[in-house]
Ligand SMILES: [Zn+2]
């Protein structure tokens with residue numbers, strides 16, 4: 001690893017600096033779009049940054065989600081998961097294996113045109129959750 005950081009800065013806004021810990025947590029989320037929980041992020045971050053603690057990871061995730069550079073995904077009462085995909089998308093939750101997959105809008109589709117939002121309301125964000133069986137689990141279920 002080089003000792004200087006030439007990666008582009010990410011603006012967290014609100015006077016938050018991109019600390020090395022926040023950067024590490026952010027990179028973990030960018031690496032795989034498999035929506036890890038905080039504990040999973042911690043285990044991955046620890047590989048490259050052994051000094052990082054779970055509490056720090058929680059703090060970093062809070063800051064990054066608050067700054068809008070990652071998304072917090074809540075699945076019922078399960079632990080929150082985190083997503084680095086900021087394009088408008090929904091989440092598909094597999095009821096069998098717990099996998100969370102991104103589901104993108106079809107080309108040209110607009111959420112605001114798909115749903116009957118109350119007249120006069122403004123939309124800030126969408127949380128679309130779709131449940132079912134992921135392709136893998138659906139295949140297993142069909143084979144049973
Ligand atoms: Zn599944």
Ligand SMILES: [Zn+2]
Pocket residue numbers: 035083084085089090091101102
């Ligand atoms: Zn996602």
